[in-house]
Amino acid sequence: MATAKVALGSQGFQVSPQGLGCMGMSSFYGPPKPEEEMIELIHKAVEHGITLLDTSDMYGPHTNEILIGKALKGIRDKVQLCTKFAIEWGEKGMAVRGDPEYVRAACEGSLKRLDVECIDLYYQHRVDNKVPIEITMGEMKKxxxxxxxxxxxxxxxxAADIRRAHAVHPITAIQLEYSLWTRDVEEDIIPTCRELGIGIIAYSPLGRGFLSGKNLADFGENDFRKSHPRFTSENFQKNKRFYDKLVAMGAEKNCTPGQLALAWVQHKGAVPIPGTTRWENLQQNIASLDIKLTAEEVKALEEAVPHEEVQGDRYADMSTTWRDNVSPPLESWSGARQ
Structure with a gap:
């Protein structure tokens, strides 16, 4: 049972060493799952020490926060609640906003849907390339x-935007895609976070299911992974050789490939937030906390999944990721979002 808390960042925030990503309960991985079943799953997670719950106002949109709000009844004091803002859905599709008016309105909306008085960890989900990050952070500081x-x-x-934001108000955590097959964040972002005392939350630590054995046939009609470059038929077949290596290595250590992948993230000092809608999977994820890796095993895992050889980008549209999206300079701010 995962009961011991770990420090997330250097601001005093204590969380479970593994979290629960709740997105797939409501959206993106097919139709929403039955509400009562998901509430029961969240309660089981908390009972077994997984108390860090991750959601966002754009999951649904809004419906995942409403679900989490219902699940929190009677257990709010046991949970570290994390949600996000910045992605707005409109007639023209997705827009990213970090202007002060939107920051405040989004927070008020999340508080209402979650039915709580305070959010433990509030993220800017994506950087707004029209609003200097200092302006966004100024409102979050308020x-x-x-x-x-x-x-x-x-x-x-x-990394540059992290430094600018941290200068306005201490950042407690950076959430980023981090797994055996996504390690480019080790170049600059993670060292920056270590230097500044910022915690690392790893989303998609199982490679959106790839590292735990998901196949193309497992994806339903509305599963957004079907549009991901790494999951196209050609790329998937090329990438599958990495998974096959994990299967063999897991057999030697008497664990699943997914547990190995989570153990690797945890060994790296990050807090993974794997998502699941099934109790059996949650149990397996929790059990990964007991897997200890030697330096030699860590090296072997990284050699088995050389991230630079993985075929396909992690998103079909990389325009809002840290590689292709940056905050404008503070002096460009006119007082209104352009």
């Missing part, structure tokens, strides 16, 4: 001072 959020986080932010 939310901290008002007691509406406790800690501030960023998701998919570059």
């Amino acid at each position: 939310l901290v001072e008002e007691g509406k959020i406790k800690y501030i986080g960023l998701s998919e932010a570059s």
